[in-house]
Amino acid sequence: MDQRFLVLAIVVVPVLSVCLGFTVHYAIRPLIESLLDAIDDLGKIAAGPRDEGEVARLQAEVGALRAEVSRMREASSNDAALIGTGDGHQLPPGAA
Known part of the structure; x- marks a missing residue:
């Protein structure tokens, strides 16, 4: 195997996966949760008095x-x- 491929496989791939995990956890997850909360609130408003x-x-x-x-x-x-x-x-x- 080529030495560049080993560096890519051992160093770059885990670093990128950790960065992707942080992005999903701290950026995308709160956005999705706020969108779901907004959709839930719209359902409550549309229902009107119960x-x-x-x-x-x-x-x-x-x-x-x-x-x-x-x-x-x-x-x-x-x-x-x-x-x-x-x-x-x-x-x-x-x-x-």
């Missing part, structure tokens, strides 16, 4: 928020009527 209780709770919360906004608009128009602007969006000059 039970009817959660949907009912969210609907009740939306209803409560709409009622609160309605009360805030009414209070704003009452404040505007007391101030005298009529639209609730502006204060008269010098009032602030």
